[in-house]
Amino acid sequence: MNLQNKLIIITGASSGIGLACAHECAKRGANLVLAARQYVKICEIANSLQSQYGIKALAVQTDVASETDCEQLIKQSMYTFGKIDVLINNAGISMRALFASLDLDVLRKVMDINFWGTVYCTKYALPHLLESKGTLVAVSSIAGFKGLPGRTGYSASKFAINGFLESLRIENLKTGLNVMLACPGFTASNIRNVALNSQAQSQGESSMDEDKMMTATQVAAIILDGVQHHKRQLIITGQGKLTVFMQKFFPSLLDKLVYNHFKKEKDPLIT
DSSP states (O other): OOOTTOEEEEESTTSHHHHHHHHHHHHTTOEEEEEESOHHHHHHHHHHHHHHHOOOEEEEEOOTTOHHHHHHHHHHHHHHHSOOSEEEEOOOOOBOOOGGGSOTHHHHHHIIIIIIHHHHHHHHHHHHHHHHTOEEEEEOOGGGTSOOTTOHHHHHHHHHHHHHHHHHHHHTTTTOOEEEEEEOOSEESSTTTTOBOTTSSBOOSOSSOGGGSEEHHHHHHHHHHHHHTTOSEEEOSHHHHHHHHHHHHOHHHHHHHHHHHHTTSSSOSOO
């Protein structure tokens, strides 16, 4: 797929992988609809991308946990551009708390944003994606293949997204719709800074060394290459590929390795 003049919707476009995807799409000549809760910020981003790359960009204030917001996002996209070629379901939130001590609102909020946000946007965009024979993308995680300690809600939401997209892919084998699951490993972004603690409040700082992680810009380039080449699944980092392999063939050993890895976090939850 040549992205020149295609219309791409990106949720969670105000920061991290979503913002990096917006820049990468604009570089490749795509027109954009940027969705996020921070309306002023995405308006500034949209204006900047239009000036820098000569593309068209629309900012739509969207809380993906709201079905009504997601429906309006798709309606405004169609009203402005008349088509949808790619939907990148990127909006997401993480959490960091042991299940035994957390408030269940943590899991509800994570599932509402990560899983239901993907479902809502996909539901309303699907007829238009089928018409354009376009591409549906969900930015999932290696946590959707391997449960991570202190991330029960996050892993559950990503496992749910993986199953949702796999089912949709099979339902649409004959329709011309491409369904792509993108699974980054640890990526340097603000997702850990705003991750929810046990009381469903932002924890405020990352618990990991961000300097050693793949950048959001690198991840975005891989995702857009995948869109252009109609990939079905991207396991983006070497560590992620090893994790998926070991989960299939050596799950007990991987449990121990994951446990030992998370023991090394700043202020670890497990010891």
